[in-house]
Amino acid sequence: MIRIRVLVVTWQAATLLPPCLDSIRSQEIPDAEVEIVVLDNASTDGSVELLARDYPEVRVIGAERNLGFAGGVARGLDDFHGDVAVLLNNDARMLPGALAALVEPLRAPGRLAATTARILLAGRYRRTDRPVSDSPDGRSPWQPDEAGGVRLVNSTGNVITRNGTGADRDWLTPAEEENAAPEVFGFCGGAAALRWPAVRAVGGIDPGLFLYYEDTDLSWRLRAAGHDIRYQRAAEVEHLHSASSGTSSPLFRYQNTRNSLTVVTRHAPAALVLASWLRQSAGLVRSILRGPRAESAPRARGIRDALLRLPRTLGERRRIWSHAARGRREALDPRS
Numbered sequence: 141m142i143r144i145r146v147l148v149v150t151w152q153a154a155t156l157l158p159p160c161l162d163s164i165r166s167q168e169i170p171d172a173e174v175e176i177v178v179l180d181n182a183s184t185d186g187s188v189e190l191l192a193r194d195y196p197e198v199r200v201i202g203a204e205r206n207l208g209f210a211g212g213v214a215r216g217l218d219d220f221h222g223d224v225a226v227l228l229n230n231d232a233r234m235l236p237g238a239l240a241a242l243v244e245p246l247r248a249p250g251r252l253a254a255t256t257a258r259i260l261l262a263g264r265y266r267r268t269d270r271p272v273s274d275s276p277d278g279r280s281p282w283q284p285d286e287a288g289g290v291r292l293v294n295s296t297g298n299v300i301t302r303n304g305t306g307a308d309r310d311w312l313t314p315a316e317e318e319n320a321a322p323e324v325f326g327f328c329g330g331a332a333a334l335r336w337p338a339v340r341a342v343g344g345i346d347p348g349l350f351l352y353y354e355d356t357d358l359s360w361r362l363r364a365a366g367h368d369i370r371y372q373r374a375a376e377v378e379h380l381h382s383a384s385s386g387t388s389s390p391l392f393r394y395q396n397t398r399n400s401l402t403v404v405t406r407h408a409p410a411a412l413v414l415a416s417w418l419r420q421s422a423g424l425v426r427s428i429l430r431g432p433r434a435e436s437a438p439r440a441r442g443i444r445d446a447l448l449r450l451p452r453t454l455g456e457r458r459r460i461w462s463h464a465a466r467g468r469r470e471a472l473d474p475r476s
Contacts, residue, residue: 143222153187158194176195223335233378255333256297256328265283294330309371322370341365353396393439400420406456
C-alpha cells in the first residue's frame with residue numbers, strides 16, 4: 141500500500157478550488173492510501189468556509205500569513221512521512237487517469253525521483269499573423285478560438301535555456317504536434333509527483349523562494365544527487381495559465397527576477413550564471429527606457445534583493461559544488 145499526499149496550495153482563490161478538488165476526487169489509483177491536503181495561505185475570500193462545507197474529507201492546513209507557493213508546499217508537507225507527494229496548482233485540474241500515471245513509475249525502487257505531467261492550457265487557440273495581446277503570454281500569435289482552435293501545451297517539464305532562464309518545455313506547442321522525450325531536466329511544480337524520501341534527503345522545497353523557480357531549484361538538487369526526472373505523457377492536466385498570479389503583475393516580475401538569479405547562481409556553471417545576470421540587467425535597462433516605472437521597479441527590486449542575498453547564495457554554491465565534486469571522486473575511486 142503506497143501512501144500518497146496530494147497537495148494544493150491556495151490563496152484567495154475560492155472560485156478555482158472546486159474544479160481542482162473535484163478532479164482529484166475523481167481519480168482512481170489501486171493499492172494506494174490517498175490523502176488530499178489544501179494549504180491555505182491565510183485567505184479571506186471564503187476559501188476555508190467552502191472547504192469545510194463542500195469538501196469535508198479534505199484536510200486543510202491554515203497558514204498564519206501568505207507563505208507563497210514554495211512556503212506553502214514546505215508547510216503542507218512538513219508532517220508527511222509517506223511515499224509520494226503530488227503537487228497540483230489550484231488553477232489546474234487532473235484529467236482522468238492523471239494521478240495514476242504520475243504515481244505508478246514511482247512505485248518501483250530506482251533512481252527516478254519525480255514525474256512531471258503533460259500540462260495543457262485550458263481552452264482552444266488559433267494561430268494569427270502577428271502577436272496578439274489576448275494570447276496566453278500576451279505576445280504570441282495564438283488567439284483564443286473555442287469553436288475551431290487547437291489545444292496548446294503549457295509544459296512537458298522544465299528546462300534551462302542558454303541564458304540561464306528556467307522555462308516550460310514545449311510551451312505553446314500544438315498538442316497534436318507534441319512528442320517530447322520522457323527524459324527532462326526538471327519537473328513543473330504545477331502538476332508533478334515526487335518520491336518523498338528522495339526529496340526529503342536533498343532538503344525539500346526551499347520556502348524562501350516564495351513563488352517561481354522552486355521546482356527548478358529542487359530539480360537541480362535531485363539531479364546532483366543522482367536522481368532522474370521523467371515526463372509522463374499519459375498524465376494530462378488542464379491549466380488556467382496564471383489565473384492565480386498574472387505574468388504581467390509586479391509580484392511575478394519581482395519573484396521571477398530574484399529567484400531566477402538566486403537559483404542559477406546556486407547551481408549553474410559560471411558562464412551560465414554570468415549570462416543570467418547580464419540578461420536580467422539588460423532587461424532592467426530596456427524597461428527603464430520604455431518609461432513606466434511600474435514595469436521597471438519590480439525588476440529592479442528583484443535584482444537588488446538577489447544582490448543583497450549574493451554572499452549567502454555563493455556560500456550555498458560552494459557547498460553544492462564541493463559536495464558534487466566529492467561525489468564524483470568517490471564514484472571514480474576503485475576502493476569505494
